[in-house]
Amino acid sequence: HFELAERLSKAGSFEEALPHYRAVLGATPPAELEFASHYGLAWCHFSSGRFKDASAAVELLFSLAAKRAGSLEGELAEASLELAVWSNVREKQLDRAANHWRALLDRSSNEQRVWSAARTLLRAWVGTEFATQREKVLADCGRKLKLPAVQGEIAAERALEAVAAGDQPAALKQLDAAWRAAPDSAAVREAACTVAETSIRAGDTDNGRQILRALVRDEKAAQADRAVYQLGFASLAAGDARAASVELARFDERFPKSALRPAAQFLGAEAQYRAGETDRALAQFEALAKSQQSAELAPKILFRLGVLHCQRGRWKEGEAELQRLTREHPRFENLLEAQLWLGRALAQRGEVAAANAALTDVAGKDSGMLGAQARLSLGEIALGREELESALAHFLRVAVLYNDVELVAEANWGAGRAFERSGELAKAIRCYREIQDKAPRTKLAANARERLEQLAAR
Numbered sequence: 001h002f003e004l005a006e007r008l009s010k011a012g013s014f015e016e017a018l019p020h021y022r023a024v025l026g027a028t029p030p031a032e033l034e035f036a037s038h039y040g041l042a043w044c045h046f047s048s049g050r051f052k053d054a055s056a057a058v059e060l061l062f063s064l065a066a067k068r069a070g071s072l073e074g075e076l077a078e079a080s081l082e083l084a085v086w087s088n089v090r091e092k093q094l095d096r097a098a099n100h101w102r103a104l105l106d107r108s109s110n111e112q113r114v115w116s117a118a119r120t121l122l123r124a125w126v127g128t129e130f131a132t133q134r135e136k137v138l139a140d141c142g143r144k145l146k147l148p149a150v151q152g153e154i155a156a157e158r159a160l161e162a163v164a165a166g167d168q169p170a171a172l173k174q175l176d177a178a179w180r181a182a183p184d185s186a187a188v189r190e191a192a193c194t195v196a197e198t199s200i201r202a203g204d205t206d207n208g209r210q211i212l213r214a215l216v217r218d219e220k221a222a223q224a225d226r227a228v229y230q231l232g233f234a235s236l237a238a239g240d241a242r243a244a245s246v247e248l249a250r251f252d253e254r255f256p257k258s259a260l261r262p263a264a265q266f267l268g269a270e271a272q273y274r275a276g277e278t279d280r281a282l283a284q285f286e287a288l289a290k291s292q293q294s295a296e297l298a299p300k301i302l303f304r305l306g307v308l309h310c311q312r313g314r315w316k317e318g319e320a321e322l323q324r325l326t327r328e329h330p331r332f333e334n335l336l337e338a339q340l341w342l343g344r345a346l347a348q349r350g351e352v353a354a355a356n357a358a359l360t361d362v363a364g365k366d367s368g369m370l371g372a373q374a375r376l377s378l379g380e381i382a383l384g385r386e387e388l389e390s391a392l393a394h395f396l397r398v399a400v401l402y403n404d405v406e407l408v409a410e411a412n413w414g415a416g417r418a419f420e421r422s423g424e425l426a427k428a429i430r431c432y433r434e435i436q437d438k439a440p441r442t443k444l445a446a447n448a449r450e451r452l453e454q455l456a457a458r
Contacts, residue, residue, distance in 0.1 A: 002033060005040055014044040031071045035061055039080050046083060051090035058084045078108045085117045089124045097121060098133065102140075111145045115153065119187075122157060134161065152182025156191035163198050171195045172207060179214070186222035189215060193226050200234045209234060225251075225258040232267055241274035262288070266297050273304060282308050299329035303338050310341050319345040336362050336370050343374065347381050355381060372398045372407050379414045383421075391418045399434075409439035413447065420451075429455060 005020035017040065024037040042057035058080055065072035072080070081104040088097035101117050108114050118137050125133050138161070141154050155178035162171035175195045178188045192211050199208035212234070215227035228251060235244035248268035252261050269284035285305050293301060302325040309318030322342040325332060332338065343358035359381075362374035379394035395418060398411035416431035428451075435448035 001027075002029075002037060002040075005037070009040060009044055009047075012047075014048045018044050031068060035065065035072055035076060035080075038064070039076060039083070042080070042083055042087070046087055046090075051087050054083070055087040055091050055093065055096075058087060078104060078110065078113065081107065082113060082117050085120055089120055092124075094121070094124055094133075097124070098137075101137070105140060105144060111147045111150050115141060115145055115150045119153075119157070131161075149182045149185055152178045152180075152185055153187045154178075155181060156185070156188040159191050159195055163194060168195075168199060168202055168204065171198065175211070184221060189221060189223040193223050193230065196227070197230055200230070200237075205234060205238060219254055225255040225260050225264075228255070229260045229264050229267065232264070232271060236267065236271050236274065241271045244268075244271035245275050245277065262291075262293060262297060266300065270304065273308065278308060278312070282312075299325055299332040302329070303332065303334055306338065306345075307341050310345050315345045315348040319349060336366055340370055340374050340377070344377055347377065352381060352385070369404065369407070372402050372404070372411075376407070376410055376414065379411075379418075383414060383418055386421070388418050388422045392422075399431075405439050406442050409435045409442045409444045409448075413444045416448070416451065420455075425455060 001020040001023040005017045005024065008014075008017035008020065021037045021040045021044070024033060025041075029037065038057060038061040042054045042061065045051075045057055046054035061072070061080055062084070065077075081100050084100040085097045085104065088094070088100065098121060101114075101121055104117055105114050118141055121137060122134055138154060138157060141150070145151065145154065155174045159171045159174035159178060162168070162174055172195065175188075175192055178185075178191060182188050192215055196208045196211035196215075199205070199211070209231065212227040212231045215221070215223055216231065218224060219228075228247060232244045232248040235241075235247060245268065248264055248271060251258075251264040251268060255261060255264075258264070265284065265288055269281050269288065272278075272284065273281035281304070285301055285308065288297070288301050289305060302321050306318045306321035306325060309315070309321060319342060322338050322345060325338050326335065326342065329335075339358050340362050343355045343362065346352075346355035346358060356378065359374045359378045363371045363378065365371070366374070375394045375398050379391045379398075382388075382391035382394065392415055395411045395415035399408050399415060402408055402411070412431040412434045416428040416435075419425070419428035419431060432448040432452050432455075435442070435444055436452070439445055
């Protein structure tokens with residue numbers, strides 16, 4: 001029965017193995033076989049997700065062994081303690097799990113096993129209320145476990161603790177120790193990514209990027225894909241779109257199986273767009289739109305496609321993408337900006353009522369840049385229809401209420417043209433001079449100078 005139970009358990013047939021282990025126990029076997037069968041029962045319960053039964057089975061094993069001094073030894077004793085940690089953690093019996101881990105620490109010379117069980121405990125003790133327990137386990141491990149790889153991972157764990165506590169200098173110091181001891185450890189490399197990302201968010205981009213570049217040196221090592229992605233993200237966040245585009249180039253070729261591949265492809269296309277590489281960006285966004293994307297990426301792709309089409313004068317295509325975006329993703333974070341571009345596309349296609357409705361909605365909901373841009377577009381629509389009072393109301397509101405040089409220049413340009421059409425040339429001249437005096441480096445300054453020369457020649 002025992003050999004059959006063992007074969008079934010190794011094959012993953014845990015339910016079929018259980019009655020054979022019980023048959024062994026029902027036959028009054030010798031202690032070694034009895035203990036092995038209790039462990040087998042516990043393992044089958046654990047592997048089937050019955051953690052309470054697994055915990056009970058292994059606790060019974062310890063109870064029986066306590067009555068027979070020296071009867072539970074060696075590999076079986078250590079494996080039983082390890083399983084007890086796992087089972088009790090899953091059952092949220094963390095004090096009991098910690099006691100079993102300390103027994104494993106005292107007994108075992110297998111440092112990797114002890115540290116693995118310790119990490120199981122550390123992951124269960126979430127939050128500041130367990131900080132003392134985590135520190136005690138890390139201190140015990142630091143004193144007793146001496147393998148360089150384990151010492152490196154202990155330092156990496158301390159680096160993560162420092163990140164959680166907001167102590168970035170301590171995190172960097174612990175990460176340095178971890179990297180020196182175990183640079184190839186997946187746990188150390190994961191901690192390095194976390195410390196780098198935290199450094200960049202805290203404004204320490206030099207240290208953050210240095211860590212990420214170290215991770216990227218070996219593209220086949222753990223976390224290299226995450227490091228490349230974060231390098232690109234950091235460059236884009238710092239306003240260096242060209243660097244981000246270079247860093248993210250060929251991500252899908254370098255890391256074809258990475259879970260970050262869709263996000264990296266999107267970020268690469270976004271970097272190309274911001275770097276002015278609109279042809280490449282459009283092709284990439286169109287390719288992304290044809291593939292199945294996550295709920296997070298899908299609206300962002302539609303948004304960029306819509307804006308790119310509009311910027312290239314392809315108003316029909318832009319309107320289609322933006323209409324789909326507003327219809328399918330009404331809670332999109334940049335919905336107002338999408339409505340702004342949709343309103344512009346509708347205006348260009350002659351759908352004035354719909355354009356006015358979209359732009360008026362943006363202007364009413366946003367008092368910042370988007371609202372100002374919507375009012376400028378509303379002014380242009382009114383000007384095109386010779387509704388001069390309405391046009392002036394929109395243009396002058398932006399000119400008076402906003403401080404952005406280019407926005408105000410555009411508002412004065414619109415107001416000047418409206419004043420010209422209404423015959424108020426003196427007011428038009430004031431608007432054009434305002435552009436020359438206060439926005440001499442804007443694109444509209446040359447237009448304003450030309451109009452002033454033409455008006456003076458009359």
